[in-house]
Amino acid sequence: MPQATTKLNAFPVFVRVEGEAVAIVGGGEQALAKARLIAQSSAVLYIIAANAEPELLAFIAETGANHVAAGYDASRLEGAVMVFAASGDETLDRRVAADARRLGIPVNAVDRPDLCDFFTPALVNRAPVAIAIGTEGAGPVLAQMLRGRIDRMLSPSLGALAALAASFRNAAERLPRGNIRRRFWSDFFGGAPARAVEAGEFSRAREAAADLLTSDAPVRGHIALVGAGPGAEDLLTLRAHRLLMEADVIVHDALVPEAVVAMGRRDAERLPVGKRKGCHTKSQAEINALLVELGRAGKRVVRLKSGDPLVFGRAGEEMAALRDAGIAYEVVPGVTAAFAAAADFELPLTLRGVSSSMVFTTGHDLKGNSLPDWAKLAISGATVAVYMGRSVAAEVAGRLIEAGLSPDTAVAVVENASLTNRRRFHGTLADLPSLEARADLSGPVMTIIGDAVAGANFERSEPLAAHRHAPVAATEGVQP
Numbered sequence: 001m002p003q004a005t006t007k008l009n010a011f012p013v014f015v016r017v018e019g020e021a022v023a024i025v026g027g028g029e030q031a032l033a034k035a036r037l038i039a040q041s042s043a044v045l046y047i048i049a050a051n052a053e054p055e056l057l058a059f060i061a062e063t064g065a066n067h068v069a070a071g072y073d074a075s076r077l078e079g080a081v082m083v084f085a086a087s088g089d090e091t092l093d094r095r096v097a098a099d100a101r102r103l104g105i106p107v108n109a110v111d112r113p114d115l116c117d118f119f120t121p122a123l124v125n126r127a128p129v130a131i132a133i134g135t136e137g138a139g140p141v142l143a144q145m146l147r148g149r150i151d152r153m154l155s156p157s158l159g160a161l162a163a164l165a166a167s168f169r170n171a172a173e174r175l176p177r178g179n180i181r182r183r184f185w186s187d188f189f190g191g192a193p194a195r196a197v198e199a200g201e202f203s204r205a206r207e208a209a210a211d212l213l214t215s216d217a218p219v220r221g222h223i224a225l226v227g228a229g230p231g232a233e234d235l236l237t238l239r240a241h242r243l244l245m246e247a248d249v250i251v252h253d254a255l256v257p258e259a260v261v262a263m264g265r266r267d268a269e270r271l272p273v274g275k276r277k278g279c280h281t282k283s284q285a286e287i288n289a290l291l292v293e294l295g296r297a298g299k300r301v302v303r304l305k306s307g308d309p310l311v312f313g314r315a316g317e318e319m320a321a322l323r324d325a326g327i328a329y330e331v332v333p334g335v336t337a338a339f340a341a342a343a344d345f346e347l348p349l350t351l352r353g354v355s356s357s358m359v360f361t362t363g364h365d366l367k368g369n370s371l372p373d374w375a376k377l378a379i380s381g382a383t384v385a386v387y388m389g390r391s392v393a394a395e396v397a398g399r400l401i402e403a404g405l406s407p408d409t410a411v412a413v414v415e416n417a418s419l420t421n422r423r424r425f426h427g428t429l430a431d432l433p434s435l436e437a438r439a440d441l442s443g444p445v446m447t448i449i450g451d452a453v454a455g456a457n458f459e460r461s462e463p464l465a466a467h468r469h470a471p472v473a474a475t476e477g478v479q480p
C-alpha cells in the first residue's frame with residue numbers, strides 16, 4: 001500500500017500576472033477551460049490556435065483576449081510568464097511543453113501531470129482574495145466539491161472588504177503594534193465595517209473603520225435575528241450559516257433543532273431560551289434583556305428563531321428593545337414553516353384561477369365574537385396557513401364553516417415539516433377538529449386550508465379523518 005505522505009509535492013504560490021502574457025495553445029474545450037480560468041486575472045491572454053471552435057471564438061470576442069490564428073511554433077511562446085499546452089493533441093502538447101521548458105517558461109499540460117511544472121487550482125475568487133485548492137491531480141471532483149463548500153462559507157462581499165482593508169493599511173500601521181492593532185483588524189473584519197460592506201454601504205463602512213481607528217470606546221456588540229428555517233439544517237440560508245460561524249453567542253429557541261444550533265462556531269456560547277422540557281425557560285422580557293446585555297458586552301450574537309424571525313417570532317419586541325438600547329441589529333430571513341409544509345406536500349400556495357392570496361394566521365384570534373379579517377379572506381379564496389393551530393383546530397374549523405366556508409374545503413396538515421420524521425395528513429375542513437385529540441403528534445404542526453390545497457400530492461399522506469373513526473378517538477377525542 002502506498003505510504004500516505006504529509007509533504008506536498010506541489011507547493012501553492014501566487015504568481016504575479018498583472019499585464020503579463022499568458023499563452024494557451026489549443027482551440028477546443030480544454031483551451032477554453034484554461035482561458036476562462038486565466039481570464040479571472042488581469043493577465044494578457046494569448047490563445048494560439050489555427051482553428052478555434054466557435055465557443056472559444058465567442059469567448060475571445062467577449063473578453064478581448066488575443067487570438068493568434070496561426071499554426072503553432074515555439075516563437076509564439078516567447079515573453080509569456082506561463083504556458084498552457086491545451087490542444088488535446090498529445091504530440092503537439094508534448095512539443096509545446098518541451099519548447100516552454102527550453103525557453104524557461106513554466107508549463108501546464110492539460111491532463112498530463114508528467115509534463116506539468118505547475119497545476120491549476122480550483123479557485124474561489126473574491127478578488128483581491130483568492131483561495132486556491134489543489135489535490136496534486138488526485139481528485140478534480142474533490143477539489144470542485146471543496147471549492148463549492150468554501151465558496152458558500154464566504155461572503156460575496158469579501159473582496160470588497162479586503163479592498164477596503166488595503167486602503168486602511170497605512171493608517172493601521174500607525175497604531176501601536178500588538179494587541180491594539182490586532183484588535184483593530186479583528187473588529188474591522190468582524191464588526192461594523194464588515195457589516196456595512198455586506199449591506200453594500202461603502203461610505204458607512206469607511207466611516208465605521210475610521211471610527212475604529214480613532215476611538216478607544218469599547219467594541220459595540222451586534223445582534224442578528226436569524227431565521228433558522230423549519231428544522232432541516234440544509235434549509236438554513238447561507239447568510240445564516242455565515243453569521244453562525246462568526247458568532248460569539250448563539251441564543252436559540254426550543255423549536256430550533258440541535259443539529260441547526262450545532263452549525264455554529266464550535267466555541268460559541270450557546271444559550272437556550274425556549275420552552276422545552278429540561279431547559280431553562282425565559283420570559284420574553286428576560287430574553288429582550290439578555291440580548292441587550294450581550295450587545296452591551298460587545299458580543300456578536302445570533303438570535304436563532306425557528307422559521308422566519310418575523311413570522312410569529314416576537315421579533316418585534318426584541319427589535320424594539322435593541323433599538324431603545326441603541327444596539328445594532330439586523331434581520332436574516334428564514335424559510336417559514338408554511339413554505340416548508342407546502343413543499344412537503346408539493347402544495348401550490350397560490351394556484352392560477354383558484355387562489356391568488358395567502359394568509360399567515362394563528363387561529364388564536366378566533367376566540368372572540370367577531371370574525372377576524374382573515375376569515376373573510378379565506379372565504380374569498382385565500383390559502384390559509386395556521387401556525388400554532390393544533391389546540392384551536394376545532395375552533396378554526398367551526399368558525400370558518402359557520403362563516404360560510406364549505407366543510408369540504410381541502411386541508412393539509414404537516415407535523416415536523418422538512419424533517420425526516422415528518423408526517424402528512426389530508427382531509428377537509430370538517431375533519432380538522434380531529435387534530436386536537438391526536439395524542440400521537442408531539443412535534444410542531446402546520447395546517448393549510450383552501451381550495452389550492454386540492455392541488456397537493458397526497459400520495460404520502462394519511463387521511464386526517466381516519467383518526468376520528470378510530471376506536472380510541474371515540475373515547476379520548478370527546479371534548480368535555
Ligand code: SAH
Nearest residue numbers: 307308311336337387388416417444445446
Ligand atoms: N417563526 C416560525 C413560527 C414560530 S410559531 C416560522 O416562521 O415558521 C411556532 C409554530 O410554527 C408551530 O406551532 C407550528 O405551527 C409552526 N412550525 C414551526 N416549525 C414547524 C415545522 N417544522 N413543521 C410544522 N410546523 C412548524
